[in-house]
Amino acid sequence: MKKALIIAATLIIASSAARAESFTPIKDQKITAACGECHMTFFPQMLPQASWKKIIGDLSNHFGEDASLDADTQAYVLNYHLGDSADVKSTRAAKKWMDKVDLTNPPERIVTAPRFVKKHSDKEFTRMWDRKKVKSKADCVTCHKDAQRGIFEDD
Amino acid sequence: MKSIKMLVCTFALAAAFGAALASPASAGPREDIIAGFMAEGAGPGNAANGAAMYTKNYASGKPDTPKCTTCHGATPQQSGQTRTGKAIDPMAVSRAPARFTDKKKVDKWFRRNCKSVIGRECTAQEKVDWIVYLSSL
Numbered sequence: 466m467k468k469a470l471i472i473a474a475t476l477i478i479a480s481s482a483a484r485a486e487s488f489t490p491i492k493d494q495k496i497t498a499a500c501g502e503c504h505m506t507f508f509p510q511m512l513p514q515a516s517w518k519k520i521i522g523d524l525s526n527h528f529g530e531d532a533s534l535d536a537d538t539q540a541y542v543l544n545y546h547l548g549d550s551a552d553v554k555s556t557r558a559a560k561k562w563m564d565k566v567d568l569t570n571p572p573e574r575i576v577t578a579p580r581f582v583k584k585h586s587d588k589e590f591t592r593m594w595d596r597k598k599v600k601s602k603a604d605c606v607t608c609h610k611d612a613q614r615g616i617f618e619d620d
Numbered sequence: 621m622k623s624i625k626m627l628v629c630t631f632a633l634a635a636a637f638g639a640a641l642a643s644p645a646s647a648g649p650r651e652d653i654i655a656g657f658m659a660e661g662a663g664p665g666n667a668a669n670g671a672a673m674y675t676k677n678y679a680s681g682k683p684d685t686p687k688c689t690t691c692h693g694a695t696p697q698q699s700g701q702t703r704t705g706k707a708i709d710p711m712a713v714s715r716a717p718a719r720f721t722d723k724k725k726v727d728k729w730f731r732r733n734c735k736s737v738i739g740r741e742c743t744a745q746e747k748v749d750w751i752v753y754l755s756s757l
Contacts, residue, residue: 504704529684530703531735534728604705 486558488615499534499542505605505613507575509549510559515571516578517546528574528603576602649721650713650755654748656723662744670753673746674711681739688737696754712757720751 488508491497500506509517521543525533534542547553551562565579572578576585585602593599597607605612647655654665674696679686684703691708692700697715700708709716720726726747734742742750 502706503702504706525735526682528703529682531682531732533732533735600701600705601703607705 485619486561486617488556488558488617490613490615493545495538495541496545499538503530503532504603507603507605508558508615509546510551510554510556511562511575511580512546512550512578513552513563513566513568513571514547514550515552515568516573517543517550519571519573521546574603649723650719650751653720653723653726654751657744657747657751660744662748665748665752667749667753667756669746670749670751673750674753678738681735681737685733685736688733690737696757711754713755714757719754726751 488510491506491508497506512520520527521539524539525531533539551559551566552568553559562578562580565583566572575581581602593608594602599607605617609617611618658664674688674692677687685691689700691702692711693708696712697710699710702708709719711719713719730742730747734740734746
């Protein structure tokens with residue numbers, strides 16, 4: 466019986482670890498300064514190049530706010546994202562985030578990317594959003610405590 | 621000749637204002653920033669006008685950000701929160717002494733936030749009123 470419990474526990478731990486998703490943490494100071502003052506620095510591998518071009522190409526209308534940067538900084542931020550996008554990287558996370566992405570109609574935001582929708586579609590998540598008073602779906606760290614370090618656990 | 625006169629006049633104004641504001645302490649980066657806006661045509665700061673700006677429901681910019689307190693604290697002494705949930709330090713200089721000491725940062729955020737909230741860039745006068753108000757608390 467005890468043995469069975471240990472096996473069960475091991476299985477649970479192993480399966481939850483397998484569900485965790487990881488990205489390389491963003492340490493670039495220019496990115497944390499340009500993007501991180503308003504929101505978590507999201508990982509480029511969550512979206513394809515076409516999405517980042519759209520998003521970073523028009524920062525004067527950035528999800529309802531003027532988030533304009535000077536031209537040099539904007540170019541730097543865009544290049545940083547293009548070099549690490551979901552469709553140019555071959556990491557496990559990048560592949561998962563490209564799954565079911567329609568490149569003729571690329572996602573306009575992370576929260577509409579197929580991967581995000583798939584992982585947050587349960588009623589359970591909706592309830593959790595309400596309960597934890599999540600300010601916005603872009604506020605990853607309220608639920609995923611290690612999100613900024615690139616680790617997304619299912620919790 | 622006229623332009624030199626104007627220049628002298630501007631410097632005199634800025635100096636007089638700086639002295640009045642910071643007296644007896646010497647001018648610092650915040651006073652320099654204010655003097656810069658005065659050189660762009662602003663008169664001395666009016667704290668009451670700055671206070672009115674802080675709470676005014678402009679609703680003339682982007683719909684998601686009708687007023688400053690959409691993101692900044694209900695009072696300048698309180699912390700605020702971005703729309704994505706990140707904490708924003710209080711705007712009152714007494715609570716966040718680094719406020720308005722970095723010209724680049726000041727310009728960046730006036731540009732963005734005035735456009736988001738009011739729908740246009742702020743005038744030099746509005747910028748001075750804002751800084752003087754938040755420095756007075």
